[in-house]
Amino acid sequence: MTPGAIHITTQALAAIEPVRAMGPWHTAMLLGLVAVVVIVSAVMHLGVGRDVTIATARSIVQLLAIGLIIGWVFDQRTWYAVLGMLLVMSAVAGFTAAGRTKLRLVGLSWLFTGALSVLTGVTLVYIAVPVLQLDTWDPRYLIPLGGMILGNAMTAASLSTERLVTDLKQRTADVEAMLAMSASPTQATAPLRRAAVRAAMTPTINTMMVVGIVKLPGMMTGQMLGGSDPMQAALYQLLILVAIVFCDTAAAVTMTTVLHRRFFTTAWQVDRTALSRVRSED
Amino acid sequence: MRGVQRDVDDLTTDPDQPNRVRLLDGVDLTVTAGGLTHIVGPSGSGKTTLIRLINRLDEPTAGTIDVLGRPVTQWAPRDLRRRVAMVFQEPTLIGMTVRGNLEAALSLSGRVDDAERRIDEAMKLAELDTALLDRTADRLSVGQKQRATLARALVTEPDVLLLDEPTAGLDPRTAEAMLDSLSALRDKRDLTIVMVTHHHDEAARLGGAVVVLIDGRVAARGDAATLLNDPPTGPVRDFLRGQHTRKTSGDTP
Known part of the structure; x- marks a missing residue:
């Protein structure tokens, strides 16, 4: 324990902790x-x-x-604190997404919550285990990454649902023409569901197209402020973008697949009662 | 397999739900197999609702509908709609070529063999030039679009064809040509046709049976020639005597 050794340690700390409190x-x-x-x-x-x-x-x-x-x-730093936090975040995201859709369907908020928590969970596990190879439930990774993935998936879920409902209302004639041709509701809504998923993915894809050129994304900026090597910050930004585009797609596909049937009766008729249960814009 | 007929008994639809307006009230109707039946009546008399019950796009709150000898509620939706095709008032081609539409219909109805022959035949029946097969909907006239939807309905060789005002969006000349095609179609194929129109002169021209719907009730029925030449008195006569013919369209009594 020489004075010199202490001095060196202090310098090393200063190098990785440049953020001014x-x-x-x-x-x-x-x-x-x-x-x-x-x-x-x-x-x-x-x-x-x-x-x-x-x-x-x-x-x-x-x-x-x-x-x-x-x-x-x-x-x-316990698994249950991390999991609990992620579940609370999922519930907030689920209820927010369901509210944004302006749809009044029984259990919609819980459906969103369930889908968002499962899909974010799957994405996070892939990021944590094979990609980053974390060996603990490290909240430093799981909470911010989970939050970003969840926030984007929430938007994708509500955007795709909203688009599907709007299209179902505006293009009822097309859908009924397909039903009359003996198409099932799933077959009759295929073009609408595709459009809804695309609409939900577009913002993320556009972001990826110009990332780093037009603006530096928040996470990369944050990591650099935190003292990370810009190259590492860039790779982490890539990680989150890929995780987001994956989870967005999964959320949009899941929600449109699960929800489209709610607008049809078991006799393959357009359920106008369900379609009319949309709060009007004001 | 000639038990083709539709019975529609005591239909009532529910006023409390948006898709179940009381448009029909106590309709009791049998359509003969292999014939042409016109459903005529003023706007809002329930004509469209009536044929939408036959392929079960809508649901009555009370009453029964028998199609091809079985209640519609006992048909699997896909099987029922494979046998009962429909042409809507607005031509609704799904965003692809005419051929794509016909192929989609064939594939949905499970008739994938011999597609070229079936497509060719349907185009002939709809009297649409096969050169138009590879056109997309935006490169067709309204009349061609309506013929394409007719070809799409016929390509699967249905037993029943429902037509919901197939000439409504067409100009008089195109409409005439369409009627000629429908008339020819009736002679060529053993097909039960139920056609909604509010131009009863179309019924006079094509012949067959006529059902007059007024305010959701069957006000008169009978053979086209007899009924149109000598209509019963009252609202049926008022309706048939002129207000709603193509030539004198308008609301003047």
């Missing part, structure tokens, strides 16, 4: 920018000052709360 003072300074926005809003009569203030306050509360919770899960 933010405290209350830093945060207060940061909010100065919000103050500028509020002033601009007032001067220009934009009328968004109140909303920006509320949004900022909400961001502070929500982010600090989630920071606290994730911090706790990180401290636990």
